Amino acid sequence: MKKILVTGAFGQIGSELVPALYKEYGKENVVSMGHSTISLGFDGTLEKADARDKEALRGIIKKYDIDTVYHLVSLLSAKGEVDPSLTWDINMNGLKNVLDLGVEFKLKIYWPSSIAAFGPTTPREDTPQHTVLEPTTMYGVTKTAGEGLCRYYNVKYGLDVRSLRYPGIISWKTPPGGGTTDYAVAIFYEGIKTGKYECFVGPDTMLPMMYIDDAIRATVELMKADLKTDSWNSYNLSAVSFTAKELEEELRKYLPDLTITYKPDHRQKIADSWPKSIDDSQARKDWGWKHEYGLSEITKVMVENLKKVLA
Numbered sequence: 001m002k003k004i005l006v007t008g009a010f011g012q013i014g015s016e017l018v019p020a021l022y023k024e025y026g027k028e029n030v031v032s033m034g035h036s037t038i039s040l041g042f043d044g045t046l047e048k049a050d051a052r053d054k055e056a057l058r059g060i061i062k063k064y065d066i067d068t069v070y071h072l073v074s075l076l077s078a079k080g081e082v083d084p085s086l087t088w089d090i091n092m093n094g095l096k097n098v099l100d101l102g103v104e105f106k107l108k109i110y111w112p113s114s115i116a117a118f119g120p121t122t123p124r125e126d127t128p129q130h131t132v133l134e135p136t137t138m139y140g141v142t143k144t145a146g147e148g149l150c151r152y153y154n155v156k157y158g159l160d161v162r163s164l165r166y167p168g169i170i171s172w173k174t175p176p177g178g179g180t181t182d183y184a185v186a187i188f189y190e191g192i193k194t195g196k197y198e199c200f201v202g203p204d205t206m207l208p209m210m211y212i213d214d215a216i217r218a219t220v221e222l223m224k225a226d227l228k229t230d231s232w233n234s235y236n237l238s239a240v241s242f243t244a245k246e247l248e249e250e251l252r253k254y255l256p257d258l259t260i261t262y263k264p265d266h267r268q269k270i271a272d273s274w275p276k277s278i279d280d281s282q283a284r285k286d287w288g289w290k291h292e293y294g295l296s297e298i299t300k301v302m303v304e305n306l307k308k309v310l311a
Contacts, residue, residue: 001029001174003065010034012174013112013166013215017070018042020216024108031064035073052096054101057213061105068223070110071098080139080177092141092149099153102161109161110223113147113234115208116140117165117178121271127275129236129282136273147234154232162222164235167208167278170217172300172305180270181207182215184247187260188302191251192310194264196259200267203245206276210239211293211301218289225287238278238292240298250295254303 002025006015009032021030027044031208035050045064049056051073060066070273073094080087095111118127118135133144143165153159168181175189184207190197218237225253242250248260283289293301 001025001034001287002068003032004030004070005060005066006030006072006110007033008058008074008224009034009095010073010258011061011074012169012171012212013219014070014072016171016212016216017219019046019218021155024220031060031066033060044091044146047214052089054097054183055102056103057097059171061101061107061184064225064276066105068108068110069098070219070223071095072112074112074139074183076139076177076179076271078180078182080142081266081270087138088142092138092145095146095149099149099159099161101306102159103153107159108223109157110219111146111150111161111163112219113143113163113165113206114140115156115165115167115171115274115278117143117234117276118273122275124274124276125276126279128279129233129292132275139271139272149235151232155220156215162227162288164218164222164283165234165235165278166215166237169208169212170209170302172302172309173212180267180274184209185268187244187247187251188306189256191255191260192303192306195255199244199262200258200265201244201262202264203248203266203270204243205264205268205271206241206243207271207274208238208241208278209298210237210291211298214239214291214293216307217292218283221289222283222287226287229286233282233286235283235286235289236278236280237283237289239278240294241277244294248297250299251303254307
Protein backbone atom coordinates (compact mmCIF):
# COMPACT_ATOMS: atom_id res chain seq x y z
CA MET A 1 0.00 0.00 0.00
CA LYS A 2 1.22 3.50 -0.84
CA LYS A 3 2.54 5.62 1.99
CA ILE A 4 1.89 9.24 1.09
CA LEU A 5 3.31 12.51 2.40
CA VAL A 6 1.46 15.74 1.63
CA THR A 7 3.48 18.90 2.28
CA GLY A 8 1.58 22.18 2.56
CA ALA A 9 -1.33 19.99 3.53
CA PHE A 10 -3.42 22.74 5.12
CA GLY A 11 -3.64 25.18 2.20
CA GLN A 12 -6.39 25.50 -0.38
CA ILE A 13 -5.43 22.40 -2.37
CA GLY A 14 -4.11 20.29 0.47
CA SER A 15 -7.11 20.78 2.73
CA GLU A 16 -9.26 19.00 0.14
CA LEU A 17 -6.67 16.70 -1.40
CA VAL A 18 -5.88 15.01 1.93
CA PRO A 19 -9.48 13.79 2.51
CA ALA A 20 -9.56 12.55 -1.10
CA LEU A 21 -6.36 10.60 -0.48
CA TYR A 22 -7.83 9.22 2.76
CA LYS A 23 -10.72 7.88 0.72
CA GLU A 24 -8.52 6.51 -2.06
CA TYR A 25 -5.68 4.97 -0.03
CA GLY A 26 -6.81 4.85 3.60
CA LYS A 27 -6.30 7.39 6.37
CA GLU A 28 -3.52 5.32 7.92
CA ASN A 29 -1.44 5.68 4.75
CA VAL A 30 -1.42 9.50 4.50
CA VAL A 31 0.85 11.86 6.44
CA SER A 32 -0.10 15.57 6.43
CA MET A 33 2.74 18.05 6.91
CA GLY A 34 2.47 21.75 7.65
CA HIS A 35 4.94 24.50 8.53
CA SER A 36 2.89 26.64 10.90
CA THR A 37 -0.70 25.40 10.55
CA ILE A 38 -1.46 21.78 11.40
CA SER A 39 -5.19 21.68 12.00
CA LEU A 40 -8.37 21.86 9.86
CA GLY A 41 -9.78 18.92 11.75
CA PHE A 42 -7.64 16.28 10.06
CA ASP A 43 -7.67 13.20 12.26
CA GLY A 44 -4.94 11.34 10.44
CA THR A 45 -1.18 11.48 10.98
CA LEU A 46 0.17 15.04 11.28
CA GLU A 47 3.75 16.34 11.17
CA LYS A 48 5.07 19.89 11.62
CA ALA A 49 8.13 20.71 9.52
CA ASP A 50 9.53 23.21 7.03
CA ALA A 51 10.06 21.90 3.49
CA ARG A 52 13.28 23.92 3.34
CA ASP A 53 14.69 21.68 6.10
CA LYS A 54 15.94 18.67 4.13
CA GLU A 55 16.90 16.69 7.23
CA ALA A 56 13.44 17.09 8.72
CA LEU A 57 11.92 15.90 5.43
CA ARG A 58 14.31 12.97 5.26
CA GLY A 59 13.36 11.99 8.81
CA ILE A 60 9.64 12.00 8.01
CA ILE A 61 10.15 10.00 4.80
CA LYS A 62 12.18 7.37 6.68
CA LYS A 63 9.87 7.33 9.72
CA TYR A 64 6.77 6.48 7.67
CA ASP A 65 8.44 4.63 4.78
CA ILE A 66 7.02 7.18 2.33
CA ASP A 67 6.95 6.28 -1.37
CA THR A 68 4.81 9.14 -2.77
CA VAL A 69 4.99 12.89 -2.06
CA TYR A 70 2.47 15.56 -3.01
CA HIS A 71 4.56 18.70 -2.58
CA LEU A 72 2.09 21.59 -2.30
CA VAL A 73 4.14 24.17 -0.35
CA SER A 74 4.04 27.56 -2.08
CA LEU A 75 3.64 31.29 -1.59
CA LEU A 76 1.05 32.57 -4.07
CA SER A 77 1.15 35.36 -6.64
CA ALA A 78 -0.01 38.49 -4.79
CA LYS A 79 1.70 37.55 -1.51
CA GLY A 80 4.78 36.58 -3.46
CA GLU A 81 5.23 40.14 -4.68
CA VAL A 82 5.40 41.41 -1.09
CA ASP A 83 8.58 39.44 -0.41
CA PRO A 84 10.08 38.01 -3.63
CA SER A 85 13.17 36.64 -1.88
CA LEU A 86 11.11 34.65 0.59
CA THR A 87 8.91 33.40 -2.26
CA TRP A 88 11.95 32.08 -4.13
CA ASP A 89 13.34 30.51 -0.95
CA ILE A 90 10.14 28.68 -0.07
CA ASN A 91 8.97 27.73 -3.55
CA MET A 92 12.31 26.66 -5.03
CA ASN A 93 14.44 25.39 -2.17
CA GLY A 94 11.57 23.31 -0.81
CA LEU A 95 10.99 21.77 -4.24
CA LYS A 96 14.66 20.96 -4.77
CA ASN A 97 14.80 19.25 -1.38
CA VAL A 98 11.83 17.08 -2.32
CA LEU A 99 13.33 16.22 -5.72
CA ASP A 100 16.71 15.35 -4.20
CA LEU A 101 15.00 13.09 -1.66
CA GLY A 102 12.90 11.68 -4.48
CA VAL A 103 16.07 10.43 -6.15
CA GLU A 104 17.50 9.17 -2.85
CA PHE A 105 14.39 7.22 -1.83
CA LYS A 106 13.00 6.48 -5.34
CA LEU A 107 9.81 8.43 -4.65
CA LYS A 108 6.91 9.29 -6.91
CA ILE A 109 6.27 13.04 -6.70
CA TYR A 110 3.46 15.45 -7.53
CA TRP A 111 4.18 19.18 -7.77
CA PRO A 112 1.64 21.81 -8.86
CA SER A 113 2.49 24.44 -11.42
CA SER A 114 0.12 27.25 -12.42
CA ILE A 115 -1.08 29.51 -15.21
CA ALA A 116 1.25 32.00 -13.50
CA ALA A 117 4.08 30.26 -15.40
CA PHE A 118 2.82 32.08 -18.48
CA GLY A 119 3.34 35.80 -19.07
CA PRO A 120 2.32 38.74 -21.25
CA THR A 121 4.17 37.31 -24.28
CA THR A 122 2.24 34.04 -24.09
CA PRO A 123 -0.73 33.64 -26.47
CA ARG A 124 -3.72 34.51 -24.26
CA GLU A 125 -6.45 32.67 -26.18
CA ASP A 126 -6.40 28.86 -26.04
CA THR A 127 -2.90 28.95 -24.57
CA PRO A 128 -1.13 25.84 -25.91
CA GLN A 129 0.70 23.19 -23.93
CA HIS A 130 4.07 24.14 -25.39
CA THR A 131 4.49 27.90 -25.60
CA VAL A 132 6.39 30.94 -24.36
CA LEU A 133 6.97 31.02 -20.59
CA GLU A 134 8.03 34.55 -19.59
CA PRO A 135 6.28 35.32 -16.27
CA THR A 136 6.45 38.75 -14.65
CA THR A 137 5.76 37.76 -11.02
CA MET A 138 8.12 35.98 -8.65
CA TYR A 139 5.44 33.32 -8.10
CA GLY A 140 5.32 32.77 -11.86
CA VAL A 141 9.12 32.73 -12.08
CA THR A 142 9.22 29.95 -9.44
CA LYS A 143 6.63 27.96 -11.37
CA THR A 144 8.54 28.25 -14.63
CA ALA A 145 11.82 27.41 -12.90
CA GLY A 146 10.12 24.59 -11.02
CA GLU A 147 8.86 23.05 -14.24
CA GLY A 148 12.40 23.13 -15.59
CA LEU A 149 13.74 21.56 -12.41
CA CYS A 150 11.17 18.77 -12.47
CA ARG A 151 11.91 18.09 -16.13
CA TYR A 152 15.65 17.94 -15.35
CA TYR A 153 15.19 15.40 -12.55
CA ASN A 154 12.90 13.33 -14.77
CA VAL A 155 15.38 13.27 -17.66
CA LYS A 156 18.60 13.09 -15.61
CA TYR A 157 17.53 10.62 -12.92
CA GLY A 158 14.37 9.01 -14.29
CA LEU A 159 12.41 10.45 -11.36
CA ASP A 160 8.65 9.98 -11.70
CA VAL A 161 7.52 13.55 -11.02
CA ARG A 162 4.15 14.78 -12.32
CA SER A 163 2.64 18.23 -12.54
CA LEU A 164 -0.45 20.23 -13.49
CA ARG A 165 -0.72 23.90 -14.41
CA TYR A 166 -3.70 24.82 -12.24
CA PRO A 167 -5.99 27.64 -13.33
CA GLY A 168 -7.68 29.77 -10.66
CA ILE A 169 -9.14 27.41 -8.03
CA ILE A 170 -12.54 28.14 -6.47
CA SER A 171 -13.39 26.55 -3.12
CA TRP A 172 -15.76 27.26 -0.23
CA LYS A 173 -13.79 25.33 2.40
CA THR A 174 -10.84 27.72 2.66
CA PRO A 175 -10.95 31.55 2.51
CA PRO A 176 -9.05 33.55 -0.14
CA GLY A 177 -5.32 32.94 0.24
CA GLY A 178 -3.47 35.72 -1.55
CA GLY A 179 -3.79 34.66 -5.18
CA THR A 180 -4.71 36.94 -8.07
CA THR A 181 -7.64 34.72 -9.05
CA ASP A 182 -8.96 34.79 -5.46
CA TYR A 183 -11.43 37.55 -6.33
CA ALA A 184 -13.55 34.66 -7.63
CA VAL A 185 -13.61 33.23 -4.10
CA ALA A 186 -13.81 36.49 -2.15
CA ILE A 187 -16.86 37.63 -4.11
CA PHE A 188 -18.83 34.71 -2.63
CA TYR A 189 -17.60 35.21 0.92
CA GLU A 190 -18.23 38.96 0.97
CA GLY A 191 -21.38 38.82 -1.13
CA ILE A 192 -23.02 36.38 1.28
CA LYS A 193 -21.72 38.04 4.46
CA THR A 194 -22.26 41.70 3.56
CA GLY A 195 -24.20 41.85 0.29
CA LYS A 196 -21.40 43.79 -1.39
CA TYR A 197 -17.90 43.34 -2.73
CA GLU A 198 -15.18 45.63 -4.10
CA CYS A 199 -13.43 43.66 -6.82
CA PHE A 200 -9.69 44.18 -7.31
CA VAL A 201 -9.81 43.37 -11.04
CA GLY A 202 -11.94 45.05 -13.70
CA PRO A 203 -15.31 43.69 -14.89
CA ASP A 204 -13.97 42.52 -18.26
CA THR A 205 -11.05 40.58 -16.77
CA MET A 206 -11.28 37.00 -18.07
CA LEU A 207 -9.27 34.20 -16.49
CA PRO A 208 -9.38 30.37 -16.53
CA MET A 209 -11.04 28.96 -13.43
CA MET A 210 -11.84 25.56 -11.94
CA TYR A 211 -13.91 24.25 -9.05
CA ILE A 212 -11.82 22.56 -6.38
CA ASP A 213 -13.45 19.14 -6.84
CA ASP A 214 -12.31 19.06 -10.47
CA ALA A 215 -8.79 20.11 -9.46
CA ILE A 216 -8.55 17.40 -6.79
CA ARG A 217 -9.90 14.73 -9.11
CA ALA A 218 -7.44 15.78 -11.83
CA THR A 219 -4.56 15.53 -9.36
CA VAL A 220 -5.50 12.04 -8.18
CA GLU A 221 -6.19 10.85 -11.73
CA LEU A 222 -2.85 12.13 -13.01
CA MET A 223 -0.94 10.32 -10.27
CA LYS A 224 -2.77 7.07 -11.07
CA ALA A 225 -2.41 7.40 -14.85
CA ASP A 226 -0.21 5.12 -16.93
CA LEU A 227 1.53 7.87 -18.89
CA LYS A 228 2.99 6.89 -22.25
CA THR A 229 4.27 10.28 -23.39
CA ASP A 230 7.71 10.74 -24.93
CA SER A 231 8.48 13.96 -23.07
CA TRP A 232 7.85 15.44 -19.63
CA ASN A 233 4.91 17.83 -19.27
CA SER A 234 3.47 20.06 -16.64
CA TYR A 235 0.02 19.60 -18.08
CA ASN A 236 -2.25 22.47 -19.01
CA LEU A 237 -5.52 22.02 -17.11
CA SER A 238 -8.76 23.78 -17.89
CA ALA A 239 -12.45 23.85 -17.04
CA VAL A 240 -14.13 27.23 -17.69
CA SER A 241 -13.16 30.84 -18.41
CA PHE A 242 -15.34 33.80 -17.42
CA THR A 243 -15.09 37.51 -16.72
CA ALA A 244 -15.58 39.08 -13.32
CA LYS A 245 -18.81 40.61 -14.66
CA GLU A 246 -20.11 37.24 -15.83
CA LEU A 247 -19.46 35.81 -12.36
CA GLU A 248 -21.28 38.78 -10.80
CA GLU A 249 -24.31 38.20 -13.03
CA GLU A 250 -24.41 34.51 -12.22
CA LEU A 251 -24.10 35.18 -8.48
CA ARG A 252 -26.87 37.78 -8.66
CA LYS A 253 -29.33 34.96 -9.50
CA TYR A 254 -28.89 33.87 -5.87
CA LEU A 255 -28.16 37.27 -4.31
CA PRO A 256 -30.39 39.72 -6.25
CA ASP A 257 -29.47 42.68 -4.00
CA LEU A 258 -25.74 42.14 -4.44
CA THR A 259 -23.69 45.33 -4.93
CA ILE A 260 -20.39 44.97 -6.79
CA THR A 261 -17.92 47.78 -7.39
CA TYR A 262 -14.71 47.49 -9.37
CA LYS A 263 -11.47 49.05 -8.16
CA PRO A 264 -8.54 47.38 -9.94
CA ASP A 265 -5.28 47.41 -7.98
CA HIS A 266 -1.77 46.00 -8.56
CA ARG A 267 -3.27 42.55 -9.14
CA GLN A 268 -4.90 43.76 -12.36
CA LYS A 269 -1.51 43.89 -14.04
CA ILE A 270 -0.84 40.32 -12.94
CA ALA A 271 -4.22 39.15 -14.26
CA ASP A 272 -3.59 40.90 -17.58
CA SER A 273 -0.37 38.91 -18.00
CA TRP A 274 -2.14 35.57 -17.70
CA PRO A 275 -4.17 33.57 -20.27
CA LYS A 276 -7.87 34.11 -20.86
CA SER A 277 -8.40 30.48 -21.87
CA ILE A 278 -6.33 27.30 -21.85
CA ASP A 279 -5.90 24.48 -24.37
CA ASP A 280 -5.69 21.33 -22.27
CA SER A 281 -6.12 18.85 -25.13
CA GLN A 282 -2.80 17.17 -24.23
CA ALA A 283 -4.13 16.21 -20.79
CA ARG A 284 -7.41 15.03 -22.31
CA LYS A 285 -5.50 12.89 -24.80
CA ASP A 286 -2.76 11.50 -22.54
CA TRP A 287 -4.79 10.57 -19.45
CA GLY A 288 -8.45 11.22 -20.23
CA TRP A 289 -8.95 14.49 -18.33
CA LYS A 290 -12.51 15.88 -18.39
CA HIS A 291 -13.94 18.60 -16.16
CA GLU A 292 -17.43 18.44 -14.60
CA TYR A 293 -18.15 21.96 -13.24
CA GLY A 294 -19.03 24.99 -15.36
CA LEU A 295 -19.82 28.52 -14.13
CA SER A 296 -23.44 27.79 -13.17
CA GLU A 297 -22.52 24.61 -11.28
CA ILE A 298 -19.66 26.36 -9.47
CA THR A 299 -21.88 29.27 -8.41
CA LYS A 300 -24.63 27.00 -7.16
CA VAL A 301 -22.39 24.82 -5.01
CA MET A 302 -20.45 27.80 -3.62
CA VAL A 303 -23.59 29.66 -2.57
CA GLU A 304 -25.30 26.62 -1.07
CA ASN A 305 -22.30 25.65 1.04
CA LEU A 306 -21.12 29.12 2.11
CA LYS A 307 -24.61 30.10 3.25
CA LYS A 308 -24.42 27.20 5.70
CA VAL A 309 -20.82 27.91 6.77
CA LEU A 310 -21.32 31.66 7.22
CA ALA A 311 -24.75 31.48 8.82
